[in-house]
Amino acid sequence: MIWTEEQVRALVTDTGTLKRGLDLAMPPKWSNLGRTDTTAWGECAGSGSKPYQVGIDLTEPAFKCSCPSRVFPCKHGAGLLLLMARQAELFTGTTPPPWLAEWLDKRQQTQSKKATPAPAAKATATETAAPSSTATADVAEPEVAGLVSEARLQRMQRGAAELLMWLQDLISAGLAQTENQPRTFWENQAARLVDDQLPGLAAVLRELATLRYAGLDWPERLLARLGELYLLVRAFLRLAQLPPELQQDVLQLVGINIKKEDVLAQQPTVADTWLVVGQVTKEEERLLVRRTWLWGQATNRYALVLEYSFGGQAFATALVPVGQYVGSLAFYPSACPLRAVPTGSWTFNGIRPQIKPASSSVADFLDAYAAALGQLPWLREWPVTLHEVVPQLSPNEQATLYRPAEQLQLPLRCDAEQAWQLLAISGGHPLTVFGEWNGHAFFPIMHWTAPVVATTAVSA
Incomplete structure (x- = not known):
């Protein structure tokens, strides 16, 4: 089982523990390091005379430490896992020490007691693992009134009606007029939307202000986003006429969020x-x-x-x-x-770095994206996995993904450094790439090269 530092950072969600673990992920602080396919262990020097005994069950993972901390993983557990990700060659021991073997035996006994009969559990899991169309078919659709009061809804729709007139005036005057407008032109209107309890629409306006002069095609992109915003406002003003599922999308886009607890309880x-x-x-x-x-x-x-x-x-x-x-x-x-x-x-x-999603042809995923866009016109990111694609970079550093089987190229939506890294790792050979398609370009997030994963996470 191979761990990378990015994976450890994602696992240790407490920022304080992660910071202290990073300070401990240094070889001089550790002794008696060892590992097997399923466990890792070591002793970390502390302020006392005896080092802390630290063990990890890599199959979950689960942590054991002789320190008094009640946080799992503690800083010692985080430090040990980080050190293993950075310098696995230091873990030369192959036989777990007695204290670790005893802990692992107790864990195994506890898990055996909790185990449920396999046939019944598998049958239930199979029955519930239905595709999306089946999973949502028999669910009562939540009503708009359950998410927002009638008084607030009326106030929001008055604000949306004012925005609609503002957009019509903007388009009537022409986008060229926006070049002479200060940033407050957008910000003032966004502030009014916040007052009308429409933070989602306000966020869109603030984003539109950043599109000016951002690339040679900024007028086309600005016009397209204005069109999306206009469609969203019109949909919100006709909320009662929309299908129940689309009502939920529109409400979330304008700024009314559903609580996680309600999703878990109702869906x-x-x-x-x-x-x-x-x-x-x-x-x-x-x-x-x-x-x-x-x-x-x-x-x-x-x-x-x-x-x-x-x-x-x-x-x-x-x-x-x-x-x-x-x-x-x-x-x-x-x-x-x-x-x-x-x-x-x-x-x-x-x-599981060896597992990767099923691939889609470029033509198939574009058809699937078009169908999804027909259901939800404001769809932003569409998940896609492509096998057998080759990163390419033109002389002017325009990055693309080329799929020889279809002789098609997709523009990449990433900076030059990320494009060069992808090209260097591929070495001109095909990769499997997962990413997001936004209708214009592909944003690469993870890629697979045989036999391991080369990239696991990115920051945008």
């Missing part, structure tokens, strides 16, 4: 063995936003777990890149369900 769950196929962390003002893509091996279904960290707090779920998890997800109600929440029964099943 059906999809059981599967899920592989973490991509993870992107992005900083937005004082927030860290993490998008984690999962792929269900039985359902062949993608799921997006979206989480936020404020002020350096840990993310709620420890999701390790190329980690395998057994459990259930509850999907947010949507015309095109992608975002999901892990349920309480969520078990880590080890690192």
Whole structure:
């Protein structure tokens, strides 16, 4: 079982523990290091005369340490796992010490007692692991009134009607007029939307302000985004006429979020063995936003777990890149369900770099994206896995993915450094790449080269 530092960082969700673990991930602090295929151990020097005995069951992972900390993993466990990821050659011992063997035996006995009869459990899991169309068929659709009061809804729609007139005036005057407008032109309108309790629409306006002069094609992109915003406002003003699933999408886009607890309580769950196929962390003002893509091996279904960290707090779920998890997800109600929440029964099943999602041809995934866009016109990222693609870089550093089997090229949406890294790792040979398609370009997140994973997580 191979661990990378990125995977360890994703596993240790407590930022304080991670920082202290990084300080301990140095060879002089450790002695009696060893490992097997399923365990790792070592002794860490502390302030006392006796070193701390630290062990890891790599199959979950689970941690044991003789220090008094009640946090698992503690800083010693995090430091040991980080050291193993960085310098695995230091772990020369092959026989677990008696204290570790005793702990592992107790864990095995406890797990045996908790085990459920295999036939019944497997039958239940198979029945619940249904595709998205089946999983949501028999669920009562939540009503708009359950998410927002009538008084607030009326206030929001008045604000949306004012924005609609503002957009019509903007288009009537022509986009050229925006070149002479200060940033407050957009910000003032965004502030009014915040006052009208429409933070989602306000965020879109602030994003539009950043598109000016951002590339040679900025007028076309600005016009397209204005069109999307206009369609969203019109949809919100006709909310009662929309299908229930699309109502939920529109409400979330304008700024009304459904609580995770409500999703778990109201939505059906999809059981599967899920592989973490991509993870992107992005900083937005004082927030860290993490998008984690999962792929269900039985359902062949993608799921997006979206989480936020404020002020350096840990993310709620420890999701390790190329980690395998057994459990259930509850999907947010949507015309095109992608975002999901892990349920309480969520078990880590080890690192699985050799497993990769089923591939799609370029023509097939473009058709699937077009169908999804027909269901949800404001769809941003569409998950895609492509096998046998070759990264290429033109003389002007325009990066593309070339698929020889179809003789098709896809433009890449990444900076020059990431494009060069992808090209260098491939060496001109085909790769399997997972990423996000936004309708114009492909953003590479993870790629596979035989026999191991080369890239596990990126920051945007």
